[in-house]
Each structure stands twice: as C-alpha cells, then as structure tokens.
Amino acid sequence: MERHEVANTVSGATVGGHVVQAGSIGSVHLHQPPTVPTPRQIRNPRPTFVNRDRELAALTSALGRLDDGRPTVVAFTGLGGVGKTELVSQFSSRNRASFAGGDLYADLSAYRHLGGVDLSEVLAGFLRAFGVDAPAALPERAARFRTITATRHVLVFLDNVEHAAEVRTLLPSCGLVVVAGRRRLPGLMLDGAEVLQLGPLSRAAGATLVRRWLGPQRGTERDLEALVELCGGLPLALNAVGFQLLERDDLEVDQAVVELSDPDRRLASLNNEEGGIGRVLDPVYRRLGPHARALYQVVGANPGPFVSAELAAAAGVEQVPDALRTLRAAHLLDDVEEGGPEKRYRAHDLVRLHARSCARELPEYLDLLARIVRYYRGRTAVADALVLGDRFRIQDPNGQGLPGFAGKSEALQWLRAERANLRELVRAAAEQGWHGEVWRLCESLWSLYHSDKNYGDWIETHRLGVESAQWDNRPDAVIRMRNQLARAYYELKEYPSAAEQVAMATELLPLVEEPRLSGVLYETDGLLCLADGRPEHAVERFELAREANEGDAHGVVVQSYNIAQALIAAGRAAEAIHVLDGATSLADRTDDASMLMRLPLVRARAHRALGQAESAVHWAGECVRRAVELGHRAKEREALELLVSLAEETGDDDLAARSRARIGELKP
Template structure:
C-alpha cells in the first residue's frame, strides 16, 4: 500500500514468529518450505568417527547468534562429500530449517563463483515466491530466513576461497565446507579446519571385506589392494565393482594388474595417479559399449550426461553402458525433478576419461556432435517457450525429441544449464562460430527467465566475438542487445548503454528493421529505470513501428509502451494501447502475451483509482499464468491482488490470494 510518497508493505491477520520480505512480497517465515538438498548417504561407510566427533562437537556450539563453521579439505575422491551426507542424515533433527547444498564448481565463471546464483538456489529451496535480482538483496533475504528458529545445515562443496564461505553464511546453524585446497583464512573467523585423509589400511580393508564377504581374498591381499588404491574410496569403489561383477575374478589377479604400472603407482600421493591407475584397469575391463559411454564423459564439455545425449551422438547401447558406470560408482545420479535423469561423474573420473580420448582420432567429431545436440535441443526449447523474432534458421533440432509444453522446455534448459554453457565454451574454442551465437540466441528464455547472470554475460561475450568472426553484423547486434539486457537487469546501466551504442553503429549494415526495434526496446527500458518515462514512450513507439508485420513483436512493444504510459501518468492512453494489443494477440492466439497484458491493465486501472476493475484484470492474468505453468507471472499477479484487496478492505480476496501464493511457494 502507499503512504504519501512511501511504499509500505503490511501483513494482515495474526502472524506468529518472523515475517520475511523478498522484494515486494511479504510472508510469515513459518510458511517457508524445509529444503532437503543434500543427497542421501550410501550404506557402506567406515572409519570416519574422528571426523564425526568434530561435527558433533560443532553441534554443541550452535546458538541463535552466530553460525558454526567446519571446513574439510583433502584429495579428490577421499570421501568428503560422503562424510557430510552421512552426517546430514544422522543430524537432521538439529536443523529444523532444512539442509542446503551447493557445488561451487558448477557456479564458477572466469575464475570466480557466482554467489548470487548460489543464494538464488537457496532462496528457491525455501520456496520464496519472489527471489530478488541483486546479490545484496538475496544475501539479506537469506539472512532473514535463516534467523532464530530456522537453524540450517549448509554444505558447500568444491570451495576454493574463504571469501566464498563468508558470503554464504546463514544467520544460525552450521556451515560445512569441503574442498581440495586448504582454507587457512577461515581459521581467523573461528572455523574449525579438518584435513580428511585417505582411509587407513584397516578401514579400507573393512570396507572391501564388507562387499566381498569372508571367503574371498586374504586379509593381506585386501590390505595391499587398499594401499595400491591410496586409501581413496573412489578408487576402492571402482575396484570393488570389478570384483563384484565377476565372482571368478581373484583378488590376487587384480593386484597383479595394478602392479603392472610401477611408474604411476609410485606416485600414490599424486591426486591423479592413484585413481588413474585403478581406473586404467577398470576401463580395460569395461565392455565396448560401456567404454563408448565412458569416452562421452571425457569429451562432453559439461558435467552432466544422460541417455538421450548418448543416443543422440551415436553411443551404442547407451542405457546398458550407463547402468554399468552407475554400478561401478563412476557416475552418480543428480537430484532433480522431471522424467529425464542426468548423471554426474566425479571430477577425477572425467579427467581420466578425457585422457582415454585425448589421442582418439574421432574426438573432435564426437565433440561436434555433442555441441550440435545441445544447439539443436536448445533451439527446440526456445521455440516451444514462445514465438519471437529469431535470426537462426527454423530447422535446428530436427530428429531430436521435442517438448510437450513451454514449461517443460524451460525446465530442460535449467537442468542442462552447466552443459549448455560448456557447449558454448567448447564451440568457441573449436572456432565453430555459427554454433556459438546461435546457441546463445536460443538461451534467451533461460537467462531472461531464471536470471543466471554469470552464464549470461560469459556466453554472450563469446557470442559477440563469434558473430564478428562469422561476418554476421545482424548476429552481433542481437548478441550485444541480449548482453545489454543482462547488464540492465543487474542495474549496470552504463555497461548496457555501451552495448546498445556498439550495436546501433552496425544498423546501417543490416536490412532487418526489427533489429532496430530490439535496441529501441532495451533503450526504452533503460529510460524507464532512469526515471524518463516520456522518452521511453517515444522509444517503445519506434520499436512497435519497427515490428510492423510481426504480430507478436507489435504486441510485445505495445505491452512495453503501455507500461511506459502508466509510468508517465497517462493511464487512459495505456488502456487504449492495451485494448488494441489484446485484440491482436487474441487473433494470433498469442497465449503468453494474453497472460501478460492484463497485468499492465490492472496497474493502469489502479492508477485511475478503479480498484474493482484492477482486480478483474489481475485475476485474469493470474488465471492465464496458472494455465500456462508460469509461476513467476502468476505470483506477480497474486501479489498485486493482495495489495488491491487491502485497499478494498476485502479480507476474503486477500486471504484467497495469499493461500495461492503459499501453494506456489510450496511447489
């Protein structure tokens, strides 16, 4: 509600406990979801009682004033992640606010981790109906939802710098960090630093004996096996798979194979050496179709693989090969929603797999097929999400599986985000310039809808360079405009303006008027943000004219124009523009815009002090958003309805929309 020149958020009814504000949405903290993001533990686990004692001691230091921090460091494959998974399962009752997980390796861009993305994932885990756009706002919201009474366990994997931990501390609870590098800077903050060593010979032998049973292999042979594996659980798992897969395979035979490569086995202290020796032996024993899938792990530019990807690039018997790799613990399931399962290989497994294909004659051809798959599937997803002006040809993705709905397509883009960025990088390295900018163009709905700014900026810097090498000034304009939108949404308006100016200089070289229209659109948004609505009206008018003949483009620019007119105090004119745009969208069956237009209409009616009419328009927008599976748009409409209900004094309307907001948040 408004109070003079101030905007005041209020919560009606009785609230027990904290109230959380995220952007313009206010809700009771008691309604937050309880995230369970840390994966479940495995059954076989030994000899970590000392480390568990450290973690249990940290539980005794928990209070409602500050968080406790424990940092584990050690070699890759030593079992840091499994240790924390075991602890999370045992200590769930100590953390009523839930468990949060982030692999910082998946959030690194140009050497640094995008902490805003991590915080966004945490806040979505709590079910916040609105996630703020800026890092500072996300950090503030995270501190609020983890305050007293909502103690949480936060697990950060693959940490490289102490500053990453400091930026992600909850208000109360326990943060456990894991990484390969020592983090002495955290000791200055009161954190407990623990080095996680490989398993002792006795503990490793106990682990293997538990798999094989009492009658297979002598104690001395098992001890020697553990020594050759360097005590790394990852290496022991791989060897254990071989022994369990072949009951006739003797332990001494495996030992003989491992001793064949004395030079590499002599470097057990080297992180790659011990695992490489074991994986070499495992790889030799894999069936050929499983080796083909293993090679895919080494060539794929991203961390995730799926059966669909493998089949699309020609891996034979992909499902069987994946099953073999899963049994050997060479890949793990990734916790996710949706029917298409994805799997992640340990970093050292990917490193070894890359070594097996480094000299393979067909490696670059396989990489080209992988990039083509991601480019084609992303193009299909982009088109499934909605109709818009595109430069690339319409035939991309032929022969690949399509999407049942725009919502399904957006979830696929989100799930494949790390792979898609990896594909952009790989295509740029291989100078496949056309693939780079076309893939970037198709990623617009992902980056614009989910706000992955780190990916957005990095990929489009590569996209600009690729389009220049491809001698496509039209694509350069498109890439610079999309990059400018990223800067605009991050509030970096001067950088956005620089991209627009560089793009506008190329307009004389192209014949497509809609390219000028997209630049005027972004410039208009900058004017709105800068408090110049009348100039925004002029620019959106030009953009609409540039889209003449493109019904969707005309509707989009009418939508923008109406927003500018409302901001300029010309709400009646905005309603006239919206009426024409709605009629055109109806004739064209433009469902996404028929969802968005009524929301601006509601704001115009509100500006004209006609709250009842505003309620009708906002309810129409919310209903259509629900039908289209667009929760963010529905949340915006429901939030406006709550405000309107408060102005009208309509308690039933307010509660009905609050209930729906809670339902959306729960999802």
C-alpha cells in the first residue's frame, strides 16, 4: 500500500484565537478570550470654551512626561464653579488618541460619607469599566487595578478631591492622573505632582464666553465685561446669568447688569438650575468647624474686602490660625500678595457675597459689625498718632489696648494697605447711624489722605463725616470735618468749594471753646489767600493761626512753616529763613519728625529765591531723605520735583536724571 506524507501548515498571524488539528474533538469546547473594553468615562466638552491656555499647556506638557513605570499627576484646585471639570473635559476630548487604554472618571463627592471616601467602591467601578470582577478587599482591588493599567496608558480624572491620601490609592501603574479639588492639595506636591490654582476668567475671556451664547447682536462689549466683573469671572455664575438672558428675550444685558449691581439681589439672581452659587457654597459653609465658621462670618460682616488675623481676633474669633488655614485650604480665602505690615487675606467677590448672607442671618450680626468698626476706629487712631505725632485732635487717640506699630513708616503702610477697608467702614458706620464712629474715623484718616492724596476717598468719607458730626451734635467735630474737607478741595484747586467749607465752619466758632479750631480755619484761609495771589494776607492769617496754637508745639511749628511759605511768596525770603530757624529748633526739641521732614523743603525754596542754588539743593535733598525714612511719597515727590528744577537751572544733568528716575518709581 502506497503511503503519502501529509504536513499541515498555517500561514499568517493568528490574533486572539486558537488553531487546532483534530480528527475528532468530541466534548472539547474552545472559548475565545474576552475582549477588554476601552472605557471612555470623561464627559464630552461643551462647545463654548474660552481661555485656560496656561492650564491646557500644563496638561499637554504632562503628556511628554508619561513614563511606563509610574503615573504623572497634575492637580487643579480652585473655588467651586471656576471651571475645573470643563477644563479637563476639553483636554480629554482633544487628546484621546494619547490614551489608548481609555479614560476613567470618578467624582469623589459621590463616594464621600462622614468625611471619608469609599475608595474601595471607586476602584470597583474602575475595574468594572475594564470588564473585570472586583475582589472583595481594598488592597486586592488596588493591586488588580495596577495590573490592568501596567501595559496601557490611561487618563484618570479624579474630581472633588479633598485630601492627597484619596489620590494615592487610586493611582494606575502608568498614564496621566488629573485631580480637581476645591481645597488646596499641598500633600500632592510632596508626591511629585504639579499643583496649579485655577482662577476666575478675565473680563475679556468671560465676555467672549457670554458672547458665544448670546450671539453678536445682543449687548455691548462694555456691558458684557461689566457682567463678567459682577459675576467675579466665575463660569458657574456666568452660566446662571446666561441662562436668564437666553430664557428671557426681553431681558437686555444692561438690565441684567443693573440687577446684579445690587449686592442684596445678586446672590438670588445667581441661583438657578444653571448656576447655584448657594448650592456650591452652602454645603461648604455647613461643614466648617465653629472657629472657621466664625471667621467666615467676619469675612461677610466686614464691609471691606480684606481680613487679617488681628481683625479676626478683635472680632471674637477663637483659634484664628486654624480658622485661617481651613478657609485658605477651601479656597474661601486667598493671600493678598502686596500689603502692609501684617498678612492679609481676601475672598472671591461671590464668596464674600455668600459670606455676607450668612453673617446677616446671625442674631448678633450688628454686634459683630460694631466690633469690626471699633477695631478699625481704634487702630486707625493709633496709626494716625504715630504718623503725625502730637497734632491737634478732638478725639483721644487711645487705641484701647490694640497692638501698636513698630514706627511711623509701618503705621503709614498699614493705613495704605487698609485703605479700601477704611473707606467701606465709614460708609457702613454711616448707614447704621453710628455717627461718633464716622467722624472719629475721618479725623484719623487725615494722616493717610494728606500723605497719599486719595482725593476721591477723602471727599466721600468727609462728606459723611460732616453729616455724622452734625447728627452727633458736635460743632467742634463739624468744624474739624469741614476744614479737612476744605483741604481736599484746596489741593484739587477747587478754591470756591474750599472757601465755602471754611465759611460754614467759621459760623460755628462761637459754639466751641477750643482756640485751635479757629487756628485750623485761619490756616486753610491763609492757604486760599496764597492761591489767590495775596501773600501778605496769607501771612496775617497764618500768624493768627500760630497765635491760636500757643502752647501746642506742633501747631506752632506748622503755622511757622506756613508763615515762611507766605513770606517767600511775598518776596521776603530772608525773613522766611529766620522763621524757619525758630521752627526747626522747636521741632528738634519736641522730636516732631513729620515737620522736620517738611521744613527743609520750604528752606530750599527760600534759598532758591535768594539765588543760593547749592544750599537749595542741599535742603531739598534733606527733605527727600527724611520723606523716604517716613515713607511719605507725596512729600518725597514734591522735593524731587524741586530738585529737577534746580538741576535744570544749574545744568546738573546727573542730578536731574536721578531725580526724574526716582519720581518714575513712585506710585501716583
């Protein structure tokens, strides 16, 4: 019988199956291996998306750092509703090709109970997404998750993370993990993660976003930017307003701006099915401990934008450092980078609005506001006493046991840093009818406004100060307020308004006994005479002012300073130097630093008038030196401008250049 050689061959590749040669298989069953699904859990992005170039660039950069041996972690923290989830959705949609293993999503707030997260259940969900049964124990689930992700790049998005430890258990073996949270996550930085804070949209970017919803014909760019500003650049708030505008064709953008401009109506306007600012912040507020909640209430009760540890303690908050850490961690407070001698913090505008609503629900709200006002009135009086020394004051500048300052410069720095708070405190105290607090605050604010020339604040607060002094039935305070208001008008060269205030104050002099009150009015009237080209009349007024200040060394020095200026204007510069000699001697004996700074400037002008340029340069430079020591920018600028003129007259190009350069460095 002839035999034949038989050989079976299979050419090509086999993928995911079996090759069997059998004459009879019988009961043998062959199964195809299961296909591992590719999860795509991160939601699709919305079509309207603006800005966030920096954050998208950070995520794109992280793609280049992917390592098969370990995951790369990038975290975004920020206030709820700032757009963290949308940012990651945009990135995921644009870069799905880089994550062949799929993308996973977990909102940890859905797994959080009594402050803890059920990480085991999160991992079970991830495993099910890969078509794998989850073991019973957490360590085994974590191990299986790492095994599955060891050979594939995945994108894992963990939303609403509160603690770094919640992330560590959920890390894959490789790929990119993006974390989003409303709390700061410094612990992740220790693990090598890149942690970025996501801030609000700029006015331009927010306006672009709203324009994409409304179309090109509705609302001006100015109105849209105003809308963004009132929403604090928060996308969640903009969604709420956009929803209203799209739902109501009759609601114009400028009308929405007017409605949102009322703080008492704004929070209600921003709560709807698309916004829900209250729904975001209410749970956060409820979860705060008692000390952090008390600090949050101070944030809401404080009329101004800034809070400090000292303010919190004065308002009655206990365990202030812990309370500050808690609010900072939750992005309810942010550090203020520039400011005075103590650390200050600021809340996002909508957080302040929410905190305000929480504070106003307190039965003791007015008591809390009163404590804040008393703190600022006392601390401002302490600062004023340091900056301007023993100048005449109606009120007792006692700080009621409040902390002091290291010196005049630090006190002036504090006043500058708290300027916005102080302006709002005056308004709030006036609204409550706390008239004594209003005019006392205004009297102490002279040291700030006279130094920095904040004319808008100066005039607004002192108009309220005049009204409050009248309500308080204090003619002495009315005279003081009107005179300080007149000085603002005088410096703005609004001389008729200044003269009107002096005239109305003068009518009240028969009702007061303090002679220095007539002195302050003679002084302002003398300045107006100088401005009107009547220097001899000015000399007379200033001499009357000096006489009214007999016994008050500072007042005598100030009026001698004024007399010298009037004498120079009258062509009597030699007499002016004689007057300045006596004033400087008295200021030296009484250690009157503010006047020892000012007197050299008038002396420089007197020497200039006498043709003594070298002496004039010397004394102008002395004024600059002392102004720098005291942090008095306005007087430093004035002396530098005189130096520029002197340098031009003498041909000293180097002095002129140096003086101009320094003037350019001074903030207006």
